[in-house]
Amino acid sequence: MKPDQAVDKLAALAQVTRLRIFRLLVQAGPGGMNASAIAEAVDIAPSSLSFHIAHLSRAGLVAPRQEGRYIFYSADFAAMDELIAYLTDNCCQGGQCLPRTAAVATTAKRRAKAA
Amino acid sequence: MKPDQAVDKLAALAQVTRLRIFRLLVQAGPGGMNASAIAEAVDIAPSSLSFHIAHLSRAGLVAPRQEGRYIFYSADFAAMDELIAYLTDNCCQGGQCLPRTAAVATTAKRRAKAA
DNA sequence: TCGACGTTTCAACAAGTATTGAATTGTTGC
DNA sequence: GCAACAATTCAATACTTGTTGAAACGTCGA
Numbered sequence: 001m002k003p004d005q006a007v008d009k010l011a012a013l014a015q016v017t018r019l020r021i022f023r024l025l026v027q028a029g030p031g032g033m034n035a036s037a038i039a040e041a042v043d044i045a046p047s048s049l050s051f052h053i054a055h056l057s058r059a060g061l062v063a064p065r066q067e068g069r070y071i072f073y074s075a076d077f078a079a080m081d082e083l084i085a086y087l088t089d090n091c092c093q094g095g096q097c098l099p100r101t102a103a104v105a106t107t108a109k110r111r112a113k114a115a
Numbered sequence: 116m117k118p119d120q121a122v123d124k125l126a127a128l129a130q131v132t133r134l135r136i137f138r139l140l141v142q143a144g145p146g147g148m149n150a151s152a153i154a155e156a157v158d159i160a161p162s163s164l165s166f167h168i169a170h171l172s173r174a175g176l177v178a179p180r181q182e183g184r185y186i187f188y189s190a191d192f193a194a195m196d197e198l199i200a201y202l203t204d205n206c207c208q209g210g211q212c213l214p215r216t217a218a219v220a221t222t223a224k225r226r227a228k229a230a
Numbered sequence: 231t232c233g234a235c236g237t238t239t240c241a242a243c244a245a246g247t248a249t250t251g252a253a254t255t256g257t258t259g260c
Numbered sequence: 261g262c263a264a265c266a267a268t269t270c271a272a273t274a275c276t277t278g279t280t281g282a283a284a285c286g287t288c289g290a
Contacts, residue, residue, distance in 0.1 A: 034236085035236070035237060035238095036237080047238075047239080047240095050237065050238050050239080051239095054238085070236070071236080
């Protein structure tokens, strides 16, 4: 992942409303939720939801799916995984660091180790 | 972790310069680096570094350590781990989701599963 | 086709953020 | 003590972001 992409994703999550939306969708699972249901769940105006979900979508953290006149949004779990891998990349120059962080083994890291 | 704390950490990382600083420190390991060395490595003015590192420090992502007239900063790996756990918390209502994200097992998650 | 509903776009404003040079604080070694 | 150096604070400026209501766009069911 390029630094700019990581920044986009982090910036998308670095806002209370958007973080609530994202976590809501993470918990909702692959099925996702439609726009107005999300707006109601996090208690914001429809236009605010549009603004924020567009932000998350641009960052590649959520994906829209049209279904009739509803638009369902769901979290992109793979993107999340890649972001986490980026943040913990080359931790302590590949050596063992503190026990807790060493335990964070994302798919990307395990791939790298296997290669 | 409280939502506001998560937002603080994410906002701290959601900026090119600060992300570079943080990753530099993650890679530097527990020993960390002193302020001017960091400023030189990421090529910014000392005052800019102060601004950004204070941001990271306030968010609890890096910790300062005075050593003579130098101040060494190092990444707080535990804080990082907690942030990651927060983001993937209750993924798909605890059920299995996509294979890749399911693989992200932070210490906090494993603790929760054991309990 | 028309009214109703879900969603997005727009305009405007308030609030927050990044950057820099200059000034300041604090520590070291002579 | 004092000069040299490490680091932070300050002030000023340009820029970005969040919020909202009103208007517009699309899709559906009757």
